[in-house]
Amino acid sequence: MSAETLLFDALATAAVFSALIMVVVARTAVAVATALLACLAALSGVLVLLGAELVGIVQLLVQAGAVTVLLLMIFLLVGAEGETPPAIGRAGTTLRLIGCLAAAGLAVAVIGVAPVEAPMTAALDPASSGHRPMGLALFRHHALALQILSLLLLSAVVGSMTLALRRKTS
Amino acid sequence: MTLLLFAKVSTVLLVLFFALVPLAAWLERRQGAFAQDRIGASRASIATATFGGLLQPMADALKLLGKERVVPRGADRILYTLAPILTVVPVITMVSLIPFGARYRFGQSDVSLVVADIDAGVLIFFALSALSGLGYVLAGWSSNSDRALIGSVRAGAQTISCQMAMALSLAPMLVVYGTLRFSDMGLVQDRVIALTDLAKCLNVAPLPSWADLLSLPAWGILLNPVAFATFMLCAMASSRRPPFDLSAAGSEISGGHAVEYSGSAQGLFQLTHIVQLLVVAGLVTSVFLGGSALPWLSQEQIVHAVARFYGEGFATGLCLLVHVASFLVKLFGVVALQVVLRGSMPRLRDDQLMDWLWKGVMPLAALNLFVTAFVLVIMDRMAW
Numbered sequence: 001m002s003a004e005t006l007l008f009d010a011l012a013t014a015a016v017f018s019a020l021i022m023v024v025v026a027r028t029a030v031a032v033a034t035a036l037l038a039c040l041a042a043l044s045g046v047l048v049l050l051g052a053e054l055v056g057i058v059q060l061l062v063q064a065g066a067v068t069v070l071l072l073m074i075f076l077l078v079g080a081e082g083e084t085p086p087a088i089g090r091a092g093t094t095l096r097l098i099g100c101l102a103a104a105g106l107a108v109a110v111i112g113v114a115p116v117e118a119p120m121t122a123a124l125d126p127a128s129s130g131h132r133p134m135g136l137a138l139f140r141h142h143a144l145a146l147q148i149l150s151l152l153l154l155s156a157v158v159g160s161m162t163l164a165l166r167r168k169t170s
Numbered sequence: 171m172t173l174l175l176f177a178k179v180s181t182v183l184l185v186l187f188f189a190l191v192p193l194a195a196w197l198e199r200r201q202g203a204f205a206q207d208r209i210g211a212s213r214a215s216i217a218t219a220t221f222g223g224l225l226q227p228m229a230d231a232l233k234l235l236g237k238e239r240v241v242p243r244g245a246d247r248i249l250y251t252l253a254p255i256l257t258v259v260p261v262i263t264m265v266s267l268i269p270f271g272a273r274y275r276f277g278q279s280d281v282s283l284v285v286a287d288i289d290a291g292v293l294i295f296f297a298l299s300a301l302s303g304l305g306y307v308l309a310g311w312s313s314n315s316d317r318a319l320i321g322s323v324r325a326g327a328q329t330i331s332c333q334m335a336m337a338l339s340l341a342p343m344l345v346v347y348g349t350l351r352f353s354d355m356g357l358v359q360d361r362v363i364a365l366t367d368l369a370k371c372l373n374v375a376p377l378p379s380w381a382d383l384l385s386l387p388a389w390g391i392l393l394n395p396v397a398f399a400t401f402m403l404c405a406m407a408s409s410r411r412p413p414f415d416l417s418a419a420g421s422e423i424s425g426g427h428a429v430e431y432s433g434s435a436q437g438l439f440q441l442t443h444i445v446q447l448l449v450v451a452g453l454v455t456s457v458f459l460g461g462s463a464l465p466w467l468s469q470e471q472i473v474h475a476v477a478r479f480y481g482e483g484f485a486t487g488l489c490l491l492v493h494v495a496s497f498l499v500k501l502f503g504v505v506a507l508q509v510v511l512r513g514s515m516p517r518l519r520d521d522q523l524m525d526w527l528w529k530g531v532m533p534l535a536a537l538n539l540f541v542t543a544f545v546l547v548i549m550d551r552m553a554w
Contacts, residue, residue, distance in 0.1 A: 028246070030246070030249065030308070030311055030312075031246070031248075031249065034249060034252070034308065037304065041301075053288075053289070053290065054290055054293075057290050057293045057294055057297060058293065060294075060297040060301075061293055061296055061297035061300065064297070064300075064301065065296070065297050065299075065300025065301055065303075065304075065333070066300060066330070066333065068304060069300060069303060069304055069307065069326055069329055069330055070330065072304070072307050072308075072311075072326060073307070073323070073326040073327065073330065076307070076311065076319070076322065076323050076326065077323065130289060130290075131289070131290055131293075131350060
């Protein structure tokens with residue numbers, strides 16, 4: 001087993017376990033956000049291992065850094081950080097059984113189709129990946145999409161400011 | 171290759187923890203004390219030798235390691251333990267991005283004095299900076315304390331605002347240098363801008379012959395002083411240095427996010443504070459102060475001058491040492507500047523900081539980016 005494969009196994013296990021903690025075990029919103037952070041950080045590591053360094057770094061920067069901080073701030077400001085999830089009730093046993101069956105089916109499907117010793121192939125050409133080729137492609141071939149996206153983001157910013165000011169004046 | 175990387179990481183960590191951090195902590199406490207007409211911490215000694223208070227940071231670290239860690243009742247123990255680690259690890263990782271020297275050729279091998287010479291170093295810096303900010307938010311919430319929660323909310327708002335302001339402030343320099351790699355920025359600055367070249371680019375009348383002697387080092391602070399000022403202040407705000415330490419305001423919310431931490435965990439927060447001081451200084455030096463380059467004396471000139479007498483290997487090694495010394499002098503100069511700013515400006519309120527960042531720095535940085543790009547296009551990337 002190469003070092004890359006070992007590292008991939010470790011990162012993938014960390015991502016799966018943190019996702020399980022996030023969805024199954026965590027009792028508070030902040031714990032969910034922290035588990036999400038761990039999952040996203042592990043996924044960014046997997047992306048770097050696959051040769052998509054820029055995507056991995058941007059994943060860490062935007063998702064793990066900005067989005068998770070924003071989520072935590074929203075939880076703290078709204079006051080949902082300490083809320084415990086509501087009790088499931090009588091349907092709890094049935095729902096748990098369905099969840100376990102679904103997880104078992106997924107595990108069988110993944111183990112069945114995934115080759116055990118498949119070599120890790122870096123499908124990306126180094127000359128075509130990275131920030132420079134991506135920047136050139138965006139501004140040369142996808143400039144219109146970039147401008148439309150920036151207008152969309154601008155409308156989101158203006159909309160949130162309008163809502164905030166409206167709340168303040170009312 | 172692995173051995174070289176291991177040697178670099180070990181050297182950087184040893185130098186960081188046993189030389190740079192104690193020196194920076196000593197400088198901050200001593201200079202800050204002199205600014206307030208005090209002597210400062212100077213009691214720690216070995217056989218009555220105090221060395222001017224240089225041993226005090228070590229004594230403080232040993233004291234904190236020996237203190238009891240008290241966990242508040244009702245605290246989320248897992249996140250309470252994780253928070254200081256999440257705060258300090260990204261900051262220490264950022265040190266690996268800082269180039270302590272240029273690239274040197276010894277025979278057939280190239281040696282660079284940066285641990286992680288990554289193509290997108292600037293992006294990784296922003297990613298790690300955001301992760302470190304998360305640690306402050308988690309520390310405050312998990313402590314189950316009102317003041318800590320206030321500090322963590324302030325820290326979160328500060329992180330979000332500072333990240334955007336820092337990115338916009340640094341963008342003009344990325345346009346000028348044309349790279350996201352910190353070591354390449356140092357190489358670009360290792361040259362001079364002659365007045366005659368500038369006159370040629372601007373199509374002015376030919377200058378007299380004595381104008382050939384007038385030249386400036388191509389450092390970022392001279393090329394774009396507005397970017398230097400905005401980035402320096404935003405980086406200080408992002409690292410929660412006074413006067414931007416509203417998340418841990420000692421006289422207001424009794425330490426903010428770290429109020430319920432003691433012992434080694436408190437030591438980790440204080441270590442984060444000092445390492446952030448060094449990281450900000452290192453990045454400002456790399457981007458705006460020429461990195462390890464000497465003004466008006468490029469690496470080729472040094473090696474060529476010394477190699478005539480002592481050979482190329484010795485010349486390259488001497489140049490390496492000179493560059494490292496130059497970088498450290500500049501690094502501690504910026505550290506001293508941060509300490510001066512700390513001692514001379516009152517703490518900003520959170521609404522003042524948000525106003526300043528969103529309504530002042532960001533528009534100014536965006537305008538600076540536009541003007542920089544406009545000038546570069548007009549001058550057709552003036553001769554380098």
